[in-house]
Amino acid sequence: MKRRSLFLGAVIMLSLSMILAACGGEKKSSGDAKGDSKVKLLTIATGGTGGTYYPLGGMMGKIIKDETGINADVITSGASSENMAILKDNKADIAFTxxxxxxxATKGELMFDGKKIDSLKGLGTLYPETIQIVTTKSDIKSVEDLKGKVVSVGAAGSGTRANAEQILEAYGMSFDDIKVRDLSFDDSTAGIQDGSIDAAFITAGTPTSAVEGLSATDTVSIVPIDADKADALIEKYPFYIKDEVPADTYKIKEAVPTIAVLSMLVVREDLPEDVVYKVTKAIYENTDKIKHSKAQFIKAESALNGMSIDLHPGAKKYFDEKGISQ
Known part of the structure; x- marks a missing residue:
């Protein structure tokens, strides 16, 4: 009986040791960061290697590592829309959008219809993604002049397409008033060049390479957004800001008023407050280390402009300390 008890005890001890070893041997991913202020790795979802998000992400990742000691793994993606799904699925901790x-995404609208994502919080906005209505036609001088014209409104399901629809709405128009083409930026400018389309909506940081290419062979015009229409759009859609396409961009002689959305950094809401605080501080207090043309726009003072979702508590703590509010 005693021998049997000893045997059973040994079996129980062995089982417990195996369970403890298994628990201790689990690899903790960045998706397990909830409640853990000792996060060792953050994954940043950016965009394609040829875009702006990817190089910026790499530079910011280095800053995060240097300033906080937290490693940052930068991954490529399909950019803004896809990045929201990547965060939802815990495949990244921080994302550009x-x-x-x-x-x-947070409201379950448009391309996210029926797929509302509740787990997203803002870290800060970065730089303008300017809405440019591009044409080479001399008879298109205003948004109203687009009536009856062949107009590219961006790829199907894109943010650009939504921008186009909202701007037309502000002018009492809709897609029914134009001949819609759903084209990429490159295909849009190629269509303008060969005459198959008359104008195109392009939402991107200026100067945009596709439009620069067009301006090398044709005289480009940017259609202005009137101030009162811009105000109405901002009131209805707070993610917009007033912007302009500067003079000499695409060889235009005078700055053209328009509106813009902003690129921004989004985080999962379950990231620890102290981690997001450190990351926010690291990025906005070391913008001089971001060697990119967009760095001039990345400032703590403007990081809440156009903020369209609630801030993560860690980011809010940083901006509160700086006396910055929306």
Whole structure:
């Protein structure tokens, strides 16, 4: 009996040791960061290697590592819309997107219809993604002049398409008033060049390479957004800000008023407050280390402009300390 008890005890001890070893041997991913202020790795979802998000993400990742000691793994993606799903699925901790796209995601609207994402919080906005209505036609001088014209409104399901629809709405128009083409930026400018389309909506940081290419062979015009229409759009859609396409961009002689959405950083809401605080501080207090043309726009003082979702408590703590509010 005693021998049997000893045997059973040994079996129980062995089982317990195996369970403890298994628990201790689990690899903790960045998706397990909830409640853990000792996060060792953050994954940043950016965009394609040829875009702006990817190089910025790499530079910010280095800043995060240097300033906080937390490693940052930068991954490529399909950018704004896809990044929201990546965060939802815990495949990243931080992501680049646009202020309008994350607004649609949290409300389950447009391309996120029926797929509302509740787990997203803002870290800060970065730089303008300017809405440019591009044409080479001399008879298109205003948004109203687009009536009856062949107009590219961006790829199907894109943020650009939503921008186009909202701007037309502000002018009492809709897609029914134009001949809609759903084209990428490159295909849009190629269509303008060969005459198959008359104008195109392009939402991107200026100067945009596709439009620069067009301006090398044709005289480009940017259609203005009137101030009162911009105000109405901002009131209805707070993710917009007033912007302009500067003089000499695409060889235009005078600055053209328009509106913009903003690129921004979004985080999962379950990231620890102290981690997001450190990351926010690291990025906005080391913008001089971001060697990119967009760095001039990345400032703590403007990081809440156009913010379309609630801030993460860690980011809010940083901006509160700086006396910055929306």
């Amino acid at each position: 646009q202020t309008d796209i994350v607004s649609y």
